[in-house]
Structures are given as structure tokens and as C-alpha cells.
Amino acid sequence: MTYIDWIFLGLTLGSIIFYGIYKNRKDTNIDGYLLGNQSLPWYHVGFSLMATQASAITFLSAPGQGFTDGMRFIQFYFGLPLAMIVLSVTFIPIFHRLKVYTAYEYLENRFDARVRIFTAILFLLSRGLATGISIYAPSIILSTIFGWDITITNIIMGGIVLIYTVIGGTKAISYTHLQQMIFVTFALFFAGYLVVKMLPDDVNTFDAIQIAGKTGRMNVIDLNFNVNERYNLWSGLIGGFFLQLSYFGTDQSQVGRYLTGKSIKESRLGLIMNGFIKIPMQFGILLIGVLVFVFYLFNDAPLFYNQVEVNKIEKSPYAAEYKTLDVQNEALVTEQKNTVINLKNAFKTDNTAEIEKESKRLNEIVKDKKVLKEKVSGLIKKSNPTGDPNDVNYIFLRFIMDHLPHGFIGLLVAIIFSASMGSVASAYNSLAATSLVDVIYKTKYKPKGQALELRYSKILTIFWGIFCIVVASFAQKLGNSMIELVNILGSWFYGIILGIFIVAFYFKSIKAKPIFFAAILAQILIILIWKSEIVAFLWLNPIGVLLVLSFSWILQKLKI
Template sequence: MTLIDILIFVIYLLGIVLFGSSFYRKNKTASAFTLGNNKVPTWVISLSILATFVSSISYLALPGQAFLSNWNVFVFSLSLPLASVIAVKFFVPLYRSINSPSAYTYLEKRFGPWAKTYASLMYLLTQLMRAGTILYLMALPLHALLGWNIVTIIIITGVSVMVYSLLGGIQAVMWTDAIQAIILIIGALVCIGVLMFSGTGEPEEIIRVALENQKFSLGSFSTDLTTSTFWVVLIYGLFINLQNFGIDQNYIQRYMSSKSDKAAQKSALYGGLLYVPVSALFLFIGTALFSYYKMNKGLLPAGVEGDEVFPYFIVNQLPTGLTGLLIASIFAAGMSTVSTSLNSSATVILTDFFKLSSNHSGVERKAMKVLYFSSFFFSIIGILIAIAMINVKSALDAWWKLASIFSGGMLGLFLLGYLAPKVKNKAAIIGTITGVLLIGWMSLSPIFFTDGALAKYSSPFHSYLSIVFGTTSIFIIGFFIGIVSNKLIRKQC
């Protein structure tokens, strides 16, 4: 990176921190910290939802997957319109009627404190791992480019996000999210422009080479459940996006921050739909990179492949200044996700684990202390996890997998409560335990049951289907146990 590239990146980082911190004066109450006093514009919330979807993982992984294979992962995005419409019609009105900053208040109302505690803890666990993973991945390209110490990069980035998230609250998070969403889209468009017009041949040649190698394929349309076919990815995407829109605090908190029910519905719809073309941009970058390096033989060194190709292109093929912009774009994607995790986790901790009476004197001061301390504590733990990933990545990968297993029951529990109003507490507990065990078997058995007689006990299904089968089993088992229990109670009466 040249001095100009470094300056562009540093100016971006300082600008985001200063801009986010400027909301401190508007962030003096718990309502301002968690919901922005319901004064955030709809377009800002929509872009914030988009930025929550796009992390630095997506920024690098989507081009890498398209470079290696095809557009099969785009089928995930194709499930978003249906999930967005369901959210607008059913989920947004539900949460707006409950009027709580926490997504898990609804589960407490339906099934009692255990449901809220289970969902809250699983959410916090997954967000810790998510924040740590993204901080680690954000540091890798800068470490490779400049040779800076990776621990130093993680600490500087983590502290920067913590400062503006803690000082500015949800308003700082969503406004910086909106800016970061614009930056990452501009960065993607710039890359496409360079790829299409700076190599040998015309843009038509880029498309021709990609078509000849079937790079735009959406995958097989067979009904095979052991590979990532079109149908497997589509149903997986639908369930994951229903989980995002239906039970993920990151999204529900944005519904609650809107000025009105109508504004919340628009935010959910536009934020979800925006991801479809944006993900297509990232995938097209990967496809164009494939054609670019095929037509420009010798530019890509042997051994550089997959997720490494896009960063290599950024460093070696982009003009001076654009490299700094693209590195800023990668950081924009990551910082928006981490800041969202910080604020939403602090909100969950205050709302779900602290009972502060509104009649008590000094309640606002105590609430703000909880929010500030939670944001600080969460940031420090996230930074430590990111640092730990440098040397013990395998152990943390296992932790991440376990967190995903336990949190996999959240969507099923939510749908059971929403779609089966007569199902009571015990049926929900049995259904949730069964579903989590099924998800655990489908996720872990391919790792442990690989050799000999144990191999027959390994799940034959693609890992994408674990949340599909787990969620479905929670609902079906909970529903039917609830029906049987209700009939037995009526007979006894």
C-alpha cells in the first residue's frame, strides 16, 4: 500500500469514530441508547439492516466462492424477498405491539422466563463469537499488506468500534452503518469497473469466458439432500432469513427504533431486498476475477486461490488510492457488524437480565451504567476472542459450532409460540431439547463418526439442512405434545 492508500484508510477510520462519537449528546437515556428515541430515518435503518447482513466475511467469501465455483450461494439471496414479506406482514407488527427493546420478551410472555433466558444467552454467545471472528478476519488483510502486528490491529479496530458504539448508542451504530453500507457498495462497483475495463479484451470477453465455464450456474436442480443443490440452499436461506427477521435481536431492535409501524415495515422490506443486488455484485466480482486472470495468464501466482484472490487483486491490480478505498470497504463491512453486535448485546443484557423499576429514583442513571459497562465488557471479550483465534483457531471453531447448535433452537421455539398459541411451557421445552439434539447430531456426527462401524451413525444430509430439520422438529414435536397434553387435561376435568 502506498502512503495515499494508508491515509485514505486512516482518514476513514478516524472519521467513522469521530462521527459516531458525535451522537454522545443525544445518548443520555436508555431509550436513546437502545432505540434512538424512535427518531432515526427509515432510509438509515434500511441501510443499517443491509450492513448487518454484509460482514467482512461476506465481502471476501462471496467473491472467493464465485471464483472457485459458481453462483450457487446466490440462491440464499433469492429466499430473501419471501422472508422479507413474511417479516413485514407478521413479525414487525408482533414486536411493535409488544413494545420491548428485546426480541426475547415475546418468548417470556409465551413460555416463561426459561425461554427468554435460553434465547438471550444463546444470542449473546453467538454474538461474542461473531464479533471476535470478524475482528480477526478484518485484521488479516491489513497485516498482510503492511506487516503490522496482528494483535495491534485487532486492538485498535476493536477499541475504535467500542468507542463510537458506547458513546453514540444505536443512533451512532445505525448512522455509521448507513455510511459504511454506501462505502462498501461504492467499493464493489469500483472493483467491477476496473475488472471490466482494464484487462485484455472487452467486457463482453469477461462475460463470454464466464459463460463458457458455467460460472453463472445456480447449482444442480436435483432433489439430492446431501449436496448444496439449488433446493437445499433455497430452503436453508429461507430458514436462516426467517431466523434473522423473526428472532435475531440485531434486526428486531431496528424494527423497534423506527418512528411508526409503517416505517418499521418499510425498513425491514427495503433492508432485506437490498441485499439481493448487493450480494450479486460481490458474486460478479468473483466471476469477473476468474475471467480476468484466465485472460491475463501469469498475473495470479500459483497457490493464490479462493478467498485470497480478491485481496490479492486489491493490492496488486488496483490503482493507487483505490486500494485504500477497498480496504476501507472491507473494514466498513466488518465494523458495521461488530458495532451492531455490541449495541444489541448491551440492550439484551439490560432488558433481559436487569429488572430496574421505572418508579425507582435514578433508574436512568443505573440503566446507562449497565449499558456502558455491558458494551465495554462485550468489546473486551470480543477483542480477546479475536486475539485467541490467532493461535487456537481450531478450539474456537468448535466453540462457534457449539454456539450455532444451541442457538439453532431459537427459530423453532419462536414459530411454535407464534403459530401454535395453545402449546404450553412443557411441550415447548421437550420440543426445543429434541430439536437441539437433532441439530447437534447433524452438525457434529460427520466430524466424530467417520471411520469404521461408527460411520453409519453419521448424518447423511448436507449441513445446511440442520437448521431446517431442527426447527421443523421443534415445531412438530412441541405442537403434537401440546395437543396431547391439552386433551389429557380436558379429560381429567
């Protein structure tokens, strides 16, 4: 990065952080700190919901997901609009009417404190783990740029967000979210434009999509019903619906965003806005990754996109083995360029036989390169057991650093940072709110007086900030692309939490004790089902709901 990149980076981050703190500098009570005095309009609610999801994971891992696996991940979001409609009709009126700080307060009124605390703990676990991944994502940038140890970068990133979250509270988060989404929207359009512009002069967007299609990257919808397949139409509509319903309806990091709405109508409009904008937004981000894939078909492509790990291998006893693999990759890249040019020309002349021939060879080359990359991952594991053998999260960042113009690099890095800050800050705030209102309030240590409540909230924010930073330090050992990993972690818990709320809302005959033990049994079974790999992770959400409903009904009938 050059001086102009650092100037753009500093100005963008500084304006976002200080504006957010300035807008909420006068909050002196817990209502303002946690709910923003329920004063925000619908567009603030909508942008805040979107920004809470749009972490650095979205802008680093999602293009990498599109690059490696194509567009099929978009099916994950197909249940989102329906979930937003259901929540607008059911959950929002209940939460607003009860004037709750967190979603879990309702459960004590409906069942008892034990159910409330258990559900809150499930949320704290799921959100704390996921937030650690969200901190790890932007730390990759600092690690890549400076070659810093990932633990140091996690502390820096987690600490920066912690400062303005502790000072500003939830309204500061919402105001920074509004700015972030403006910057993000601009940057995404411009990044997509630049990728297309850097393709060969005779290759337009349609040509790029045609080429990507021949490698399977444009298979958007899979109609096959297969519970072992992670992404198809049915897992997205059914599994995704239950996951999104639980995430937005029971996860305090989201509930806390729309509880800031100044009326039921404003909160509903914010949710609906999020539901119908998120899919095209995510489609665009994945498409950028696909276009970057096509760009690297016409240009020199690294064997492994995490340069930090490559540098470590080159200084290790395995340097010669890596060099051999790199030479093989260079030969494949040269052949790949010729093949994709031939494929492009075959498309121009509509030569069907040539299209099939060159497509087949291109896919063989892509497969051979994947084998080489797997061998590099093996070298990383042998040379550096604490290293990251998966480079999917580094692909888009490497493209940015190597090929985008200076100035825009700094701006885009700042946007990735700020996106992460938005999601992490929301999580810090929701973790602190849930810990205070749903756990500590239920003990003898309940604070007395608004000043002490506010102090407890800030102390808890600091505690969860430290917890999430520790989790971030272990994130690289977990494998997977980050965008998948976060949703896998959520799927461990979301079905159970949603099942508890559905029983609370609609099965009035089921009492506290049956639902409590049903939830524990269901949670144990979900983890066992996940470990056995019987179904893809999205199906854990509806299965979790069904287990809670079934067990609680049976236990109630048995009068346990």
C-alpha cells in the same frame, strides 16, 4: 500502501466514526442508547439492516467465494425476499406494539422467564461467535499489510469499534451505517469497472463471463434436489428462507435495527428494501470475484494468496518444497495464459470443437493448480500449526494490493474496515441489550435508575467486545471461507430460536415447560445432525424448526 492510500484510509474512517458519535452525543437514557428513541426513517432502517450484514466478510470472503466456487452461492439468498414479507406481516407489528427493547421480551409474556433466558442465551452464543469471525475478517488486512500477529490485529480492530459503540449507542451505529453503504456502493461499482478494464483490450465483460462459464463459475442455479449439496435452488428457497426468517425475525442484531424505525410502516419499508436489494448486491460482489478469477487466467497468478503465510514458509525448513511447488505453478500459469487466449479466439470465431478442446484443457490446469495449493496448505500446517492454510479469504485483498491504483487501495481498505465496523458495532449493541434486558433484568442485580441502566449497558458492551476479540483469535483454526462459516454457526441455533417463536405466535395451547425441554432436545439433535454430515448446513434451519414444533406438541400432549 503509499501516503495517498493512508490519507484516504484515515479520512474515510475518521469521517464515519466521528459523524456517528456526533449525531448521538446527547443520549442519556437506555431508550436512546439501545433503540435510538425509535426515531429513524425507513431508508435508515433499510441501510442499517444491509450494513449490519455487509461486514468485511462480505467484501473479503464473498469475492473469494465467487473466485473459487462461482456464482452458485447466490442461491443462499433466494429465500430472503419471502422472509422479509412474512416478517413485515407478522413479527414487526407484534414487536412495535409491545414496545420491546429485544425480541425475547415477548417470550416471557407468552411462556415464562426461563424460556426467555434460554432463547436469549442461544442468541448470545450464536451472535458472539459470529461477531468474532467478523472481527477476524478486517484483521486479515492489517496482518497482510504489516505482517502483524493476528492476535494484535484482532485487538486493534475489535477495540476501535468498541470505542465508538460504547460512546455513541445504536443511533451512532445507524448513522455510520448510512455513510458506509454510500461508500460501499460507490466502491463496488468502481472495483468491478477496474477489474474489467484490466482485462486484455479485446476481452469485454461478456467474453469474461463466457470464459468463466466454461470453468463452471457461472452456474447460478442448480435445480437438483440434494440435501447434501450446500447450494441449490431448494436449499436456498427452503433452508435459506428459514435461516433468513430467524436471522431477521429473532436475532437481536437485526431486530434492534428495525426497532429503531419511527413506525411500523417505516420498519416494514426498511425490511422490504433490504430484501429486494440484497440479492443483486450480493450477485454483483460474487461476480467481481468471478471476474478476478478470469483476470488471473490472463495474468500471473500467485500459488497461494496469503503472502504472510508464504513468507513464513520461505523462512522455514520447508522452503525448498515450496519453491518446487512454485516453479510447477509458474509452468501451469504460462500454459494457462496460452490456453485461455486460444479459448478466447475460439469464441470469437465460434469454433465449437476448439472451444470444447480448450475448455477441457483449461479446467485440467485449474484442477492441477488446486492440487498444488492443497500441497501448500499441507506445508503451512507442518511449518506453522497456528497458521491459516485456507487462502480463499485473501484472494480479493491480494488482488487489491497488487493491481488496483493507489488512492483507491486506501479507499477500498477503508470501506472494508467500515463495513466490518458496522456489523460488529450492531452485534456489540445487540449483545449488550440482550444481556441486560433478557438476563440481568431477571436477576437480583437488576439496575435501578436510568443512569445505572446506561452504565450497565456500556459495561456489557465492553464485556462482549472482549469476548468477541478472544473468539476472533481462534477463527483461523476453523477453516472454511468466512462467509460460509458465519452461516454455518448461525444454522446451529437459528432453527431452534425460530421454532420457539413460531410456537409462541401460533400454537397457543403449548405451554412453557414443554417448549423449554423441546428446545433443549432439538438443539442437541441439531448439533449431532451437523456433526454426522447427514445434510448440508442450510437444512439445519427448517429441521430445527420442525424438531421444536414436534417435540413441544408431543410433550404438551404428554402433559410434561
